[in-house]
Amino acid sequence: MKKALLIVIALIMSAITAACSAGGDTKASGGSDDGTLTIAWYPNESGADMKDARDVIGKVIEDATGKKVEHKTTTDYIIAIESLASGNADLAFMGAQGYIEANAKNDKVQPLVVPSGPSGTLDDAVYHSWLAVKNGNEDAYKNGDDFSIDNIVDKKFSFVSNSSTSGFKVPSDGIVTHFSEKEEYKDLTAEDLLEGGKFFSEVLYGGSHQGSAVNLLTDKADIAAFCDTCVSNYVELADGEENTPGSTYKVKADAAEPFNTVPGEEFKLISVTPVLNAPFALNTETVSEEDRQALIDAFTSDEMANNEKVFVPEDATGLFKKTDKEQFLEVEDAWFDPIRDLSK
Template identity: 65%
Template sequence: MLKKNWLLITLLFITLLLAACSEGSAGADGKEEADDVIDIVWYPNESGSDMKSSRDEIGKIIEEKTDKKVEHHLTTDYAIAIETLVNNNADLAFMGAQGYVEANQKNDAIQPLAVPTGPSGTLDDAVYHSWLAVNVDDQENYKEDGEYAFDTIEDKKMSFVSNSSTSGFKVPSASIIDHFSSKEVYADLAEEDLMEGGELFSQVLFGNSHQGSAVNLLSGNADVAAFCDTCVENYVEVAEGEENKQGSVYKVKEDAAEPFNKVTGSEFTLISVTPVLNAPFVANKDVIGQEDFDKLQALFTSDEVANNEQIFVPEESGESGLFFKTDKERFSEVEDSWFDPIRELSN
């Protein structure tokens, strides 16, 4: 009798579990049905406590527009964020162009919602910058005939962000391969060869965020590091030169938040600066539904959001933020084809 009771209980539990998993998840056409919660998944770069006010404000305006609850999902890994969206477990994400290209390739229901413009308020200058940096005391070691040269990074300890990062891997890797593949010994150099030591680099590290990659450099774990300007601008300031100029020196602010709080005052030099297409907000249309997609696209690209100082933080305010207002920055609609230059890096 006891065994029969346990069997009945087990079967009942499985039945309830399957019903719960299927409830509200798929419609008659096999697509996900929109529910009363909008889930936003964030990359590690935007998951820090210093970005909480930006995340909360974005969640607030979405709730007001849709009358739905917003839940934020913070991550420590690019792949987790991408797969969460791909597998229909999130409605929205803010991700780099490479992450979007990967997600869209796996699930074509994932489409760009909006992208932040450049200072002109258009897509003409909607770029940020991919950096290769070295510790300031070592900068002369990366020059040939007085100029910074890629040849000098051979056999060094290299830190990237993630192999799904646009500016922290995809773009710098393309530049590195383009340079070294002209040499006979590296004629067959490929992305995979840059993901581990023994081919071009003596050792390869992944910081799992732009902040983590920068700290790999400043803590002495790496000789050269790839990371981007926008992901570290809350923590560093120009010490010598101009913003986003090769040879410029940046210094970690004395009051920098984690993970830079252990390397305050440290300085690094930019040996390479490359413009990169701005990162989009993207949506899984099978999960969020067309109606909410349209509502949010209209909201994001509105003057109301462009003038919201908790989303586009005035640069002179000294406050941390996800986006900054220097002139006419705002969100703009963007077509999938806008990201083709990033797709072509893999061809």
């Protein structure tokens, strides 16, 4: 009797295994046949003020694929990166460094499109990594008439996340390159910048570009790294030229969270570095080739480029601004090699 029971159990388990192999989890086999696509968003784009922008992109995806879109907002870069790499998310909008980390975890993660530059090409498809200080404190970071990072040692510094391209990878590489030319810091590494006591007196992480900027404006940090595009909805140029060391930016009076606590506060740029634009990426294990091509066609269409809810006017709140000929362009993995090479 016991032996017969074991045989029955074995047969049942075999049938279940066969059924799983035949039908299986479509998320793991590139099917997306459950009728849903999940898109993960970094903390920078997860706020309530970005809901309309997320919904607009979601509608484009739904119309292109015929599938329902679910939005996965996050509070940490690594959540979005791991979600895409593991297949718990099908798509994500992420920085170049985050994409590279997800691709390293799972080479089935591939870029879909990136927003072009104002020329409508990849030639100027960049945004900018800023190092900023509170307005009035900038003289400590000058060498003659020019701004310099020589005096950032032993200061309180705010990064965004160690998975952020413009909020960690690019500025940390710039700092290491600059200081390693000095005998005292010839062995300096990016790892030495991760926590206080080795180079900075204290290191903070904003969790988002907005959070890093607020760390600066609330005097938690002396210097902060964050990017232009992620704070453009909250600040305005007060003096100087856009994306130029020495320029001053001011928080708008009606700025949304988290800047609503620091209206009118000003900061000054001491360093500006161009960074490759952030991609929409997808997991080709969970998104079918048919859906991938449909998404490329939709994103790179003239209709998308002229959609004022996607590429919003310069004075409007949105993810992408329309200043000239901005559009989405298909891009390959190798395009991100300049950022990948920073880790070599």
